[in-house]
Amino acid sequence: METTTLRQRRMGFLEKTINRQGSVLDVRHWEPTGFCEIDLHLPGVNMHNWQSPPHIKCRVAPYHYRDYTPARWNVTLRTCTLFIDTHHEGPGVEWAKSLVPGDIFHYIGVDGTRQKIVQGSHLVMLGDQSAIGHFNGLQQLAASHNWISGMVVIPEEAHRRQFTQTFPELPLDTLPTAEALLAQLEQQALHPSWQYYLVGNSLLVVAARKILKARGCTSDHIQAQGFWK
Numbered sequence: 001m002e003t004t005t006l007r008q009r010r011m012g013f014l015e016k017t018i019n020r021q022g023s024v025l026d027v028r029h030w031e032p033t034g035f036c037e038i039d040l041h042l043p044g045v046n047m048h049n050w051q052s053p054p055h056i057k058c059r060v061a062p063y064h065y066r067d068y069t070p071a072r073w074n075v076t077l078r079t080c081t082l083f084i085d086t087h088h089e090g091p092g093v094e095w096a097k098s099l100v101p102g103d104i105f106h107y108i109g110v111d112g113t114r115q116k117i118v119q120g121s122h123l124v125m126l127g128d129q130s131a132i133g134h135f136n137g138l139q140q141l142a143a144s145h146n147w148i149s150g151m152v153v154i155p156e157e158a159h160r161r162q163f164t165q166t167f168p169e170l171p172l173d174t175l176p177t178a179e180a181l182l183a184q185l186e187q188q189a190l191h192p193s194w195q196y197y198l199v200g201n202s203l204l205v206v207a208a209r210k211i212l213k214a215r216g217c218t219s220d221h222i223q224a225q226g227f228w229k
Ligand SMILES: Cc1cc2nc3c(=O)[nH]c(=O)nc-3n(C[C@H](O)[C@H](O)[C@H](O)COP(=O)(O)OP(=O)(O)OC[C@H]3O[C@@H](n4cnc5c(N)ncnc54)[C@H](O)[C@@H]3O)c2cc1C
Pocket: 055, 066, 067, 068, 069, 070, 082, 083, 084, 085, 086, 087, 088, 089, 090, 091, 092, 093, 094, 113, 129, 130, 131, 133, 134, 226, 227, 228, 229
């Protein structure tokens, strides 16, 4: 008990030292529930030099932090949007569901992921609903220099329709399950010069990578990042 209290006091001190703040501008929950968009103002973040889709370490509860992907950033206004999968239960989901416009937003910092755009090449994006912000970030970095295709797992039919309306800049096929995505990947034409971006559930990422490798894609054309297990 004593130890816990001391640990919490130390964590509390650390949190005060490292915590930064922004504000919540707007929150949009998709119907039915399971996905939300959160607009943020981050006055302390310089977005000029972002070269890869960033991630922000958010304080979702006392001593609990989760990474989310700022997308659709506006360098001048220092605003961005988080796209959060809220189908499951967890501190991150509880936090995302609780936010309302005007809330103070606490975070530790922003960093880049390892994924980079290969300018001029065809980008193939494969992942699940937690990767939508990341794919949006890749698309923003690519601007109009790349041809984009791919597949994203979205369990709810209404969300699949909403994805197509909300992200016209992301021409990705939507599929209800990871199994359906992997089955499609087994069939689809691949090209050795294309860049494959695998993001989201770690099992999906590993399985998709295995298929690509078995079908002759080399490691330098596959950029993989597991977000959750
Ligand atoms: C670099 C990076 C960027 C990320 N960006 C995003 C993002 O933009 N949007 C986003 O939604 N997530 C993103 N994530 C994942 C996010 O950080 C959390 O892992 C996720 O939201 C789960 O946190 P939680 O506290 O709600 O659940 P946890 O307490 O961590 O997990 C609770 C349970 O839910 C399961 N679970 C976790 N995530 C999902 C999911 N998406 N679908 C179904 N079950 C799940 C877990 O397996 C576990 O059983 C990112 C992760 C990383 C590493």
